[in-house]
Amino acid sequence: MRCLAPYLYIAPVFAVTIVFSFVAMGISLVASVYHYDAFAGASEFAGLENYRRALFADDSTFWLSLRNTAFYSAMCLVGVLLTALPLALLCQRARRFQALFRTLYFLPSITPGVILALVFYHIFGVWGQLLDTAWTSLPALALLGVWSGAGYNMVIFLAGLSEIPPQFYEAAQIDGAGRAQQFRHITVPLLRNTLVFVMVMTIIGSFQVFTSVYIMTGGGPERSTEVIAYTIFINAFAVAGQMGYASALAWLLFAVVFVFVLIQMRIFRSRRIYDE
Amino acid sequence: MRARLALLLLGTLLLAVVFLRAGLTRGFIDSLFSDQPARAVQLRVWDWWSAASNEEYGRYFDAVEQTFEARNPDVNVVYQVVPFGNYVQKLSTAMVGDTPPDVFQSSVYWAEGFYHRGMLRPLNDLLAENERASPPERVTEEMFLPPAWRHNRAQDGTVFGVPQIIDAECLIWNLDILEREAAHDDAIRDLFVRREDNSIDYAHLRFDALTSWDHFRSVTRKLTRRRADGALEQAGFVINGYGGGAGMFSPWLSSNGGRYQDAAGTRATFAGEAGVEAMRFLARLYWEDRVCPPFRRQITDAELFQEGKVACMVAGTWSGKDIMRNTLGWKHFSKTAFPPGPLGDGQKTVTWGNMLVISRRCEQVDAAWRYVQFVCGLEGNLLRSRILGYNGPRLDFYRTEQWHRAMAERPYLANVKNICLAGEKLRHTEIIAVNHQVNPIIETVLLRFPRIEAGKGPYPSIEAALQEAERNANGVFRRYNKQVARWLEKRGEG
Numbered sequence: 001m002r003c004l005a006p007y008l009y010i011a012p013v014f015a016v017t018i019v020f021s022f023v024a025m026g027i028s029l030v031a032s033v034y035h036y037d038a039f040a041g042a043s044e045f046a047g048l049e050n051y052r053r054a055l056f057a058d059d060s061t062f063w064l065s066l067r068n069t070a071f072y073s074a075m076c077l078v079g080v081l082l083t084a085l086p087l088a089l090l091c092q093r094a095r096r097f098q099a100l101f102r103t104l105y106f107l108p109s110i111t112p113g114v115i116l117a118l119v120f121y122h123i124f125g126v127w128g129q130l131l132d133t134a135w136t137s138l139p140a141l142a143l144l145g146v147w148s149g150a151g152y153n154m155v156i157f158l159a160g161l162s163e164i165p166p167q168f169y170e171a172a173q174i175d176g177a178g179r180a181q182q183f184r185h186i187t188v189p190l191l192r193n194t195l196v197f198v199m200v201m202t203i204i205g206s207f208q209v210f211t212s213v214y215i216m217t218g219g220g221p222e223r224s225t226e227v228i229a230y231t232i233f234i235n236a237f238a239v240a241g242q243m244g245y246a247s248a249l250a251w252l253l254f255a256v257v258f259v260f261v262l263i264q265m266r267i268f269r270s271r272r273i274y275d276e
Numbered sequence: 277m278r279a280r281l282a283l284l285l286l287g288t289l290l291l292a293v294v295f296l297r298a299g300l301t302r303g304f305i306d307s308l309f310s311d312q313p314a315r316a317v318q319l320r321v322w323d324w325w326s327a328a329s330n331e332e333y334g335r336y337f338d339a340v341e342q343t344f345e346a347r348n349p350d351v352n353v354v355y356q357v358v359p360f361g362n363y364v365q366k367l368s369t370a371m372v373g374d375t376p377p378d379v380f381q382s383s384v385y386w387a388e389g390f391y392h393r394g395m396l397r398p399l400n401d402l403l404a405e406n407e408r409a410s411p412p413e414r415v416t417e418e419m420f421l422p423p424a425w426r427h428n429r430a431q432d433g434t435v436f437g438v439p440q441i442i443d444a445e446c447l448i449w450n451l452d453i454l455e456r457e458a459a460h461d462d463a464i465r466d467l468f469v470r471r472e473d474n475s476i477d478y479a480h481l482r483f484d485a486l487t488s489w490d491h492f493r494s495v496t497r498k499l500t501r502r503r504a505d506g507a508l509e510q511a512g513f514v515i516n517g518y519g520g521g522a523g524m525f526s527p528w529l530s531s532n533g534g535r536y537q538d539a540a541g542t543r544a545t546f547a548g549e550a551g552v553e554a555m556r557f558l559a560r561l562y563w564e565d566r567v568c569p570p571f572r573r574q575i576t577d578a579e580l581f582q583e584g585k586v587a588c589m590v591a592g593t594w595s596g597k598d599i600m601r602n603t604l605g606w607k608h609f610s611k612t613a614f615p616p617g618p619l620g621d622g623q624k625t626v627t628w629g630n631m632l633v634i635s636r637r638c639e640q641v642d643a644a645w646r647y648v649q650f651v652c653g654l655e656g657n658l659l660r661s662r663i664l665g666y667n668g669p670r671l672d673f674y675r676t677e678q679w680h681r682a683m684a685e686r687p688y689l690a691n692v693k694n695i696c697l698a699g700e701k702l703r704h705t706e707i708i709a710v711n712h713q714v715n716p717i718i719e720t721v722l723l724r725f726p727r728i729e730a731g732k733g734p735y736p737s738i739e740a741a742l743q744e745a746e747r748n749a750n751g752v753f754r755r756y757n758k759q760v761a762r763w764l765e766k767r768g769e770g
Contacts, residue, residue, distance in 0.1 A: 238708040
């Protein structure tokens with residue numbers, strides 16, 4: 001009974017995860033090889049036809065939306081690293097009101113995406129119509145992504161920073177290392193695992209961006225903000241009988257994200273930095 | 277312990293308030309206190325119109341429910357609001373889950389698709405029986421304006437809906453601006469109706485006031501005002517550059533003798549000479565004639581029009597009541613159809629008639645049909661006109677005293693019937709999917725017209741851009757028709 005107890009504790013969540021994540025994923029994998037319609041159910045085996053259409057058909061927007069998504073993710077990744085880490089460092093040094101700063105920066109993360117999108121829709125309209133040209137609209141959306149994700153990632157970085165033993169900094173100071181040297185030789189290496197986590201989560205999150213696109217641009221202008229999740233949504237829910245095709249797009253997205261994350265994990269593979 | 281109990285009570289109270297406020301327990305509480313016997317039939321009606329939208333819609337739904345239930349004591353009408361954007365998904369889910377509504381309003385955007393999916397009950401038998409009803413309750417084809425009775429039937433003649441409203445795209449003109457210009461311009465003065473004594477009626481524009489695209493261009497140029505520094509003070513016309521796409525392009529195409537698609541939904545037909553000319557005409561209005569305000573995503577055409585910054589915009593015939601509401605009662609505007617283009621013939625537009633349909637799984641067809649007859653009959657039309665300001669799709673509606681009174685009170689309604697009659701059938705097959713393929717290309721043409729014309733744009737020419745859009749739309753139609761064949765096969769009707 002004692003051995004069984006832990007499993008019983010996790011059983012409810014495990015069951016929900018199995019049914020709503022893994023079974024759903026299984027259904028979508030099956031759907032991706034059928035001409036599947038949500039209303040009528042699977043109707044005809046399609047083999048790899050949906051994948052072929054996504055990758056090679058003339059009217060497919062898969063590559064275009066993948067390119068847009070990749071640009072968006074790159075901008076978000078750079079933006080998050082350039083904002084969340086400095087914010088965390090500043091917050092860590094704050095002697096007073098640290099909790100207040102943490103809360104304030106975290107607020108966008110708990111604000112519903114739809115509301116953020118509507119607010120920024122009007123802000124960008126006032127700021128020189130950032131959503132009106134093909135070359136500024138995607139960066140504008142990425143700006144919103146960075147703004148809304150910076151606080152959350154700052155808290156993760158803060159947790160990572162608090163794990164670094166202060167003795168390292170004290171020893172470095174005695175050896176005459178400056179702030180920049182301490183950051184480069186102590187903070188960054190010892191924050192490696194946190195960095196990997198933040199990067200992986202940012203990549204996964206930004207590859208799934210949807211709300212801001214749906215609310216603010218509808219994929220325009222000139223398809224410059226049509227990201228892969230938006231393409232999947234349109235095909236799955238707005239086009240008759242294309243659930244199979246949309247599922248194929250979703251699995252292609254999964255494959256791309258999987259490869260990206262794998263590469264990241266390889267590059268930043270955890271190793272001992274300094275012997276304790 | 278005491279604190280926990282207090283928190284628990286507070287939580288329960290909060291939950292109860294939320295449930296009560298949301299109306300989730302209204303039926304239960306009503307049943308506790310009501311002394312009326314329960315009605316035998318519960319008729320579930322779905323609509324994207326909502327009693328919560330504003331007071332008028334609230335009053336309309338109350339009036340329909342009360343009048344209908346008073347005449348049909350066995351029926352209890354239960355309205356459920358489904359947002360327009362989620363209609364297809366929610367309805368499909370309800371059908372699969374075996375909880376569809378009995379009756380629902382269907383936009384022409386989806387009606388054909390719903391019918392092909394087998395969601396809608398054919399109404400031919402009920403209509404045949406209805407032939408014997410007295411005219412105000414009769415809802416057969418001859419009772420309606422012909423353009424209203426187009427989107428509600430399949431190619432084989434099966435009728436799957438009864439029109440509840442009729443709408444058309446039209447040009448809406450700010451008469452304050454036109455009247456000012458008319459004071460010193462004969463051509464503008466000629467746009468207005470003349471009374472019998474030859475004086476000018478500044479409340480009405482002639483239905484055929486605009487005689488051609490060139491005439492339209494010259495009028496909008498006259499109505500455009502720039503300050504000394506070149507900044508636009510007043511625009512003659514406004515074009516929705518972002519996402520307007522096919523919706524904005526179709527009426528101009530129609531007025532140039534073109535059609536967006538064939539009746540069967542098998543072929544897109546907008547990239548011919550008429551379409552290219554229409555596209556070029558719109559782009560030139562913006563880039564060469566410079567009669568439009570700059571393309572802005574965040575500012576809608578309606579906002580600019582209501583602020584008096586634009587003399588003319590494209591909108592639905594339904595939009596008059598919204599303009600009045602948003603401007604706190606301003607009604608000095610008028611509507612016309614689209615003037616004929618070089619290949620066109622007479623005033624034209626695109627027209628549609630959203631309809632009431634009965635779900636195929638409806639088990640109380642008799643009650644559902646009585647509801648359809650009431651809402652789509654003359655009385656329902658008059659209720660919508662009186663409370664919501666809609667014009668009706670029925671012929672007898674335009675003969676009523678109420679309609680003539682409405683036209684006298686709101687002169688902008690004067691041309692509405694003729695505009696609706698001048699309409700070709702609005703595009704109707706897989707509109708969202710086709711828009712997804714076509715609209716970005718139309719958007720690109722509008723935004724980059726000068727570069728395209730100079731041979732430096734993303735498309736070598738307007739023709740090439742529209743041909744690509746047409747090819748992509750045809751891809752959607754091809755896949756859709758295959759899907760329809762699969763649905764029919766599955767139902768054993770193929």
